[in-house]
Amino acid sequence: MIVRIATEGQYELTESDAEALDELDNHAVGACEHGDEEQFNTTFKELIDFVREHGALVAEDRLEPSDVILPPPDVSFEEAKAEFSGEGLIPG
Amino acid sequence: MPGLSGRMSTVIKAKISKLLDRAEDPAETLEYSYQKQIELLQNVKKGIADVVTSKKRLQLQEQKLRDQVVKLDTQARQALAAGNEDLARTALERKNVAQTELQSLDSQIAQLEQQQEQMTASEQKLRAKIEQFRSRKEVIKAQYSAAEAQVKISEAATGVGEEMADVGLAMQRALDKTENMKARADAVQELEAAGTFEDLTQLGAGEDDIDRQLRQLSSSSEVESELAKMKAELGSGSSPSAGELGAGAPAGEPAQAEQAGPSQGQAP
Numbered sequence: 614m615i616v617r618i619a620t621e622g623q624y625e626l627t628e629s630d631a632e633a634l635d636e637l638d639n640h641a642v643g644a645c646e647h648g649d650e651e652q653f654n655t656t657f658k659e660l661i662d663f664v665r666e667h668g669a670l671v672a673e674d675r676l677e678p679s680d681v682i683l684p685p686p687d688v689s690f691e692e693a694k695a696e697f698s699g700e701g702l703i704p705g
Numbered sequence: 706m707p708g709l710s711g712r713m714s715t716v717i718k719a720k721i722s723k724l725l726d727r728a729e730d731p732a733e734t735l736e737y738s739y740q741k742q743i744e745l746l747q748n749v750k751k752g753i754a755d756v757v758t759s760k761k762r763l764q765l766q767e768q769k770l771r772d773q774v775v776k777l778d779t780q781a782r783q784a785l786a787a788g789n790e791d792l793a794r795t796a797l798e799r800k801n802v803a804q805t806e807l808q809s810l811d812s813q814i815a816q817l818e819q820q821q822e823q824m825t826a827s828e829q830k831l832r833a834k835i836e837q838f839r840s841r842k843e844v845i846k847a848q849y850s851a852a853e854a855q856v857k858i859s860e861a862a863t864g865v866g867e868e869m870a871d872v873g874l875a876m877q878r879a880l881d882k883t884e885n886m887k888a889r890a891d892a893v894q895e896l897e898a899a900g901t902f903e904d905l906t907q908l909g910a911g912e913d914d915i916d917r918q919l920r921q922l923s924s925s926s927e928v929e930s931e932l933a934k935m936k937a938e939l940g941s942g943s944s945p946s947a948g949e950l951g952a953g954a955p956a957g958e959p960a961q962a963e964q965a966g967p968s969q970g971q972a973p
Contacts, residue, residue: 617867620823620875622830673833676841676864682717685878 615671616664617679618686624668634681637663641693650690657693661686721866731854735842738862742835745869749828752876753821759883760817767810774803785935793935797928813886820879827872838865 614631617623626634637660644653660683671677684693777800784792838861845857 617871619871620827620878673830674837676834676837676861678718678860678863678867682867685874687878 614681615677615679616668617682618661618664619682620685623671623675623677623679624664625671626664626668630663630667633667634660634663645690645694648694653690653693657684657688717867717870718863720870721863731851731858732846734858734862735845738858738865739835739839739842742831742838742865742869745873746828746831746835749824749831749872749876752880753824753828756817756821756824756879756883759887760814760821763810763814763817763886767807767814770803770807770810774800774807777803781932782935782939785932785939790932794928794932797931797935801928801931809889813889817883817886820882824876824879827875831868831872834865834868838862 614626614628615623616626616634637656641653641656641660644650644656664683777796781793781796781800784790784796841857841861845854845861849857
């Protein structure tokens with residue numbers, strides 16, 4: 614599975630890593646829904662670190678769309694909430 | 706995958722399909738898409754140039770502030786040696802503010818440096834993808850029927866389109882941050898305009914608005930302790946005769962103090 618960390622690049626992950634990522638993603642979404650900023654920041658950092666550690670960087674000359682796109686590592690809580698509902702990080 | 710990640714993918718895919726819908730003929734779609742990629746690459750280059758310009762501006766300001774700190778310190782010493790404690794205090798207050806600004810400038814310059822590196826890396830990545838798209842475009846035009854070409858184009862354009870959206874996002878964020886720093890830099894420039902004192906005699910004229918603001922801004926305890934330290938270094942003590950000498954004695958000149966004081970045992 615190919616995961617892109619927005620503003621950073623694409624990483625290739627195995628299917629079992631994808632499951633672990635899904636779990637972390639659900640936690641991040643939950644934190645967002647509950648308005649728990651601290652929890653979100655912690656979980657989101659874990660999520661990004663997980664992809665960086667377990668994923669292999671996709672070669673620059675490969676033209677493939679990602680299966681999943683994660684928000685930029687420096688995303689603010691406000692932006693994350695907006696992405697989850699409403700206009701999204703990249704409007705229109 | 707639901708949630709955060711799903712939302713972003715959807716938005717980007719919608720953007721790409723909008724791009725692909727613009728032209729009816731596959732060859733036209735390819736050329737249009739390629740054109741857009743080249744345009745974005747130019748924009749990225751401009752964006753990097755903007756960041757470099759802002760960085761240079763901040764570096765210039767940093768140098769000016771450094772000079773100002775040195776000058777104000779010297780002026781504080783001169784004022785103190787001349788027995789004008791109020792003047793010395795004002796100079797130290799200004800120095801204090803300038804030093805705080807210096808620290809914040811340092812971290813801003815480091816941030817811009819990092820942004821420049823990131824954008825340069827993005828530019829290289831996008832360039833590689835566009836090159837890949839260009840060669841694939843020729844293959845598609847030469848080898849596929851119209852129906853097949855549509856599918857191939859969509860695949861290639863999605864890959865490069867995602868990179869484009871991503872670089873666009875990275876650039877927007879970098880420029881937003883740079884914009885904020887520019888606003889701050891303008892504020893610092895106002896401080897600079899307040900400047901150091903051109904002439905020490907000017908300072909008798911009472912304090913202006915800027916002085917009052919500076920006094921509020923700067924931590925007075927820091928200023929007081931620095932003032933005390935400076936006094937100790939100058940060895941001026943509270944002896945009134947020291948003030949009369951006035952002639953900007955360099956720090957730690959014991960010979961002068963001995964001559965001035967009438968048989969006063971100076972503490973080491």
